[in-house]
Amino acid sequence: MQRLIIEGEKRLSGEIKVQGAKNSALPLLSAALLVQGETVLHNCPRLSDVFAACRILGHLGCECRVSGNTVTVRADAPCGCCVPDELMREMRSSIAFLGAILGRTGECCLSFPGGCALGARPIDLHLEALRKMGVTVTEKHGMLRCVCPGGLKGAQIHLSFPSVGATENIILAAVLAKGTTVIGNAAKEPEIKDLARFLNLCGARIQGAGTDTVVIEGVDKLSPVEYTVMPDRVCVCTLMSAAAITGGEITVRGAAAEDIEAVIPVYEQMGCSVYTYSDRLFISRTRPLRAVDRVVTLPYPGFPTDAQAMTMAALSLAKGTSIMVETIFENRYRHVSELVRMGADIRVEGRTAVIKGVDRLYGARVEATDLRGGAALAVAALAAEGVTEIRGLRYIDRGYEKIEDQLSSLGASVRRVSE
């Protein structure tokens, strides 16, 4: 088992290029299944989730090659339609393959994606939409069997919640379907736009991505392209929280300010100065950290749930009391107990966390139980007095490319040790 050892109280400063977005690379890899020929994805982050997605593609008969941050997917061969349980369990977001496998083969069998630390993670919205497109879904002993004998058909779909994964799966199922699909109350996250941009370059006909109504006109075939994955907006937020908590100043090259419009004002209220340019973001914190009255996580363009944990870490040292409300996931406060172990004063009541700023955090042995919660512990450790040891690195490695290198390049004292 690997651990991060962080010696705190180091002010971060410098410039860093943000990695490619995990939450875009995964649906893009799934979309490559729909393209006959060789798709090339640049700026793919080297993450365990990306490697797991490549293993699933390989299992389905694709040829997947990873070279640096470029992933090449050749999807000529006849495509399998079953994802074995052991591969499904490697990453929860493998449900993103459901739409693409159905779009390519008209059938799919995979095990129900398990819940995770964030909660049950149901897929009812995905399945309801696919049924409207002609898919018959049967579930037996935790295995999902989806068949679509007459081929997928366009449908009018209204999502009761703007689910990111459901929106992506519907788009993936609709691009080669017969007829037109309209998604009402679609998710508007930037990753949806990235997926639609890629698919349209391949010859798809998708309009309205990034708005709450997406229209997909089915086409017969998609042709391969080279594409560059968008920057990871959650990693940008993580670096912002690192600058905020250490009183540092960081330039994040490749950051797209429009992807984090709801986050910037929160960090300005915390006492940071944030300057954005077309291809970078500069953040510095020269004034004392201040509490923020209320931060509520919402679907895009609201404050992103993925930025909740690391922002909470920064707020734990702010003067005053902050309130955070997590409206997206039912159990996204698992990092609170570990932050408290480091000296934070945080109380959780249902979906609300009350963060009373303290003067100091202390290094401790803490455990990550999910990806962004783990990142929050690393952020807190950067400012804590003494040394922090973080276990559960496998969670952090799902979303951050060599987090120890990223933070060390900005002046942190971080090392990865193996048991």
Ligand code: EPZ
């Ligand atoms: C995506 O998850 C991201 N993952 C998550 O990032 C992100 O937090 C989330 O979107 C919200 O922005 C990837 O893109 C791989 P949802 P997803 O479907 O698609 C409920 C990270 O840290 N729901 O929008 O699973 C669900 O339970 C990860 O990078 C249903 O009830 O998110 C949750 O409460 C974590 N039924 C809410 O909707 C469904 O059928 C949001 O889920 C689907 C979802």
